[in-house]
Amino acid sequence: MARPINEINAGSMADIAFLLLIFFLVTTTMDIDTGITRKLPPPPPEEMPDIKVKERNIFKVLVNSRDRLMVEGKGGHISLLKEQAKAFLSNPNLLDSNSPEDMPEKRQVDIPLFGGDVWVTKGIISLKNDRGTSYDMYIQVQNELAAAVSELRDELSMNKFGMKFSKLSDDEKIKAVQKAIPMAISEAEPEDIGGH
């Protein structure tokens, strides 16, 4: 006598699927990793040609093992660093004949989008840290310097295109602003700078 085969109850299928879903929700990470992106320079060649950079074109930032700053040979503070870096990179009174000696030179660079030649700073920020510097301080300094560059870019971008640099979507415009205000942060070869 053939009995009719009972159908399997699929009512709990949803519960099983829910269980799986919750498992995946718990085990996966949703947080987006954020960070400061930097590009390391390639290792120096055996015979390092001495690249001469004028003293006035370098903005020296030193961090010692006690997390104290030395900016341009004077004691500095992290809260002032951004403004100092901005003043150095922009050097507004360049064409003034009384321009201070220690401010960086500029050179003319042709950027068609800005209608011809633009004065671009030759300034380089040189960052040196001790082996004993804390990572937190190092990141703070990197952050302030990056903030200085990005604020200058924002200002220029506001001026020329009416929107912030980060909001620009046109590749040409982004390239133009980047060319006008280069991100020139150089990290020295590691060495002990004292302060133990």
Place this chain on the structure above:
Amino acid sequence: MAKFRKKGGKKTPGISTASLPDIIFMLLFFFMVTTTMREATVLVRISAPEATQVQKLEKKSLVSFIYIGPPLNTKLGTDSRIQLNDMFADVKDIREFVQLERESKDEADRPFLTTSLKVDKETRMGIVTDVKQELRQVGAFKINYSTKKKAIIQK
């Protein structure tokens, strides 16, 4: 006329839930595809420093992580150690680690490989500098200092 008369009363039929599992499965597959599994178990304590100028780390499949921080197991001391994959490692192990990472990726993607440094904020720069020098030697130039985003305080 009797042909079309409805049987029984005017009860509204219950909504069929037979397709509910399918809907849930769809959700499930969506999550399975879009999310990444937790990577290596972290053996070191990392509290990332905060910064305002952060960028999102894109293309997570092309990122390899290096963890540096004091070991969670306090028996191992409080000095910062390097962790690669699931083990503690030395600075000289980084070369092999990067090369393995590079080989496991598609050739076309190799130039876009990024190394993310997840470093505890109490760590001294010495060990970080060593790691960076090693990365330079191997040719892994794109790095990312992992930081938390700090809310910008309006002045």
